[in-house]
Structures are given as structure tokens and as C-alpha cells.
Amino acid sequence: MKPRIITGETLAAFRRHLQEAERRPATVAKYLREIQAFAGSLRPGQLVTKETVLAWKEALAQRCAPSTVNGKLAALNTFFAFLGWGECRVKPLRRQRELFRDPGRELDKGDYLHLLDAARKTGNWRLYYLMETLASTGVRVSELQYVTVQALNTGRAWVEGKGKGRLVLLTAKLCRTLGKYCRKRGIVSGPVFVTRSGRPLDRSNIWREMRALCAQAGVEAKRVFPHNFRHLFARAFYALEKDIAKLADLLGHASVETTRIYIMESGAEHTRQVERLGLVL
Known part of the structure; x- marks a missing residue:
């Protein structure tokens, strides 16, 4: 199994995949931004594992709203599915359905x-x-x-x-x-x-x-x-x-x-x- 490392090549391939799937430009940009943010949270040379993703999820939950966290996780999970890294995917945060608008x-x-x-x-x-x-x-x-x-x-x-x-x-x-x-x-x-x-x-x-x-x-x-x-x-x-x-x-x-x-x-x-x-x- 190849080491799970996020590189410029994998990001470029994922961009092409999203564009071929006719995703909106704003969605493509958002997904790439979230993946790069996750990659930036890793230490130099650190591999992508379920544990590193869970740690990132927990850190996000401390400072972001559940809907924001889940949006970031959706981008990451889509990326992992594209690469065949299914075991690295994590579940979204569970939250009660909002009953009233702000x-x-x-x-x-x-x-x-x-x-x-x-x-x-x-x-x-x-x-x-x-x-x-x-x-x-x-x-x-x-x-x-x-x-x-x-x-x-x-x-x-x-x-x-x-x-x-x-x-x-x-x-x-x-x-x-x-x-x-x-x-x-x-x-x-x-x-x-x-x-x-x-x-x-x-x-x-x-x-x-x-x-x-x-x-x-x-x-x-x-x-x-x-x-x-x-x-x-x-x-x-x-x-x-x-x-x-x-x-x-x-x-x-x-x-x-x-x-x-x-x-x-x-x-x-x-x-x-x-x-x-x-x-x-």
C-alpha cells in the first residue's frame, strides 16, 4: 500500500475529477481549500490516517459550528473516496435539527x-x-x-x-x-x-x-x-x-x-x- 500523502499531484487530479463531474467552480475551490487546510494541520511527512482525520475533526469541533465542521468533512471524505482511501473517512457531527431561524x-x-x-x-x-x-x-x-x-x-x-x-x-x-x-x-x-x-x-x-x-x-x-x-x-x-x-x-x-x-x-x-x-x- 502506498503511503497516504497529500501532494500537488493528487490535488490536481482531484480538481480534474470535480471539473469532469461538472461541479460548480465555487464548490471545486471550496473542496480544495478545505483539503489544503487539513494538509496544513499535519506535521511534515506525517501520513494521512483515520487518527489524524479524527484529531482534525475534534479540533474543528472546538471552534466551529457543527454545520461548518460537516462541510469541511464532506470535502475531505469526497477526496478520500476519489483516492480509494475509504478507511480514512469519518462520520459528520451529529446535531439536532434546527427548529427556528436566527x-x-x-x-x-x-x-x-x-x-x-x-x-x-x-x-x-x-x-x-x-x-x-x-x-x-x-x-x-x-x-x-x-x-x-x-x-x-x-x-x-x-x-x-x-x-x-x-x-x-x-x-x-x-x-x-x-x-x-x-x-x-x-x-x-x-x-x-x-x-x-x-x-x-x-x-x-x-x-x-x-x-x-x-x-x-x-x-x-x-x-x-x-x-x-x-x-x-x-x-x-x-x-x-x-x-x-x-x-x-x-x-x-x-x-x-x-x-x-x-x-x-x-x-x-x-x-x-x-x-x-x-x-x-
């Missing part, structure tokens, strides 16, 4: 409106319309590139993400608004939201612009990140329709169990519901 990280409609107002006052119309698009469609930030001038003409955008495709309907009002924006910016085809060089905006650019609005909008920065607009759409839709299966389809989720995470109620909402039972006299 209100401290929740972007509510009031926050959203304050952000729009701040973008309008600063004249950042690209970010203004981008936030409206995320919140009114529920698309992932990586799927914004599929909101194109052509899609505005039909009111339908075919988006692809995580190896799947789905149809996203764009409201007539959104199409009119974005159409005016494109005409003003001279965008005649392709993605609506682009850089000055014409390339689709990426997650880091969008997040940076959103964070810059927080102080003026009076919204805590920890609430403001692109994916939270997707959660805002999910909660608003579910509050109106109460149809989790349809919501899962709209969001592109393979399982409604994922969708449940998006629509978890807060502890305060649960308390109000229990109080309405009238069981405390």
Missing part, C-alpha cells in the same frame, strides 16, 4: 426596503435593480447571468445551477423596469447585470456593493449577503401561498427538506402562535 441574520422586508432606498439615494441603480431581481425571483446570485435582455422580451429565463435547469418567470413589471435600465445603459443583448467590461457580475462584487450600503441603510451588515434575498423571496412566497412543494420547484430544490430551512419561523413567531392557543389561563 433572527439576527435574517433579512426582512423592512431591511430590504431600506437597502433599496439607500441604493436609490446613492444613484447605484444597477445594485437597486439587481436586489429587486434577486428578491422577486428567488434566483441564486450565480444564476443572475441567465436574466438576459432576451429573457426580458419573453418574460421567461431558463436558469442552470447545480447541474439542473429550471424555468423562472419574470413579472411584467420587472421586465419593463429592467428593459428601461438596459436601454439607458446601452445593453442590447446578453446578461442584464454586467461590469463595465461587459462581464457578468460575480458574487464578490455584488456582496461588496451590498455591504457598502449597510451604514446608510441602517441595516446590520451580517444580515446583508446575496443569498439572503433568496430566503426573503422564499418566506414571502410561502406566507402568501403556503405551498412548500411549489416553492421547492421555484427555488430549484431537489428536496423539500432543503426548502424547509428557508421558511423556518423565528422563535418569536412560534411563541405568538402558542400564546394564541390560550392554554395558559
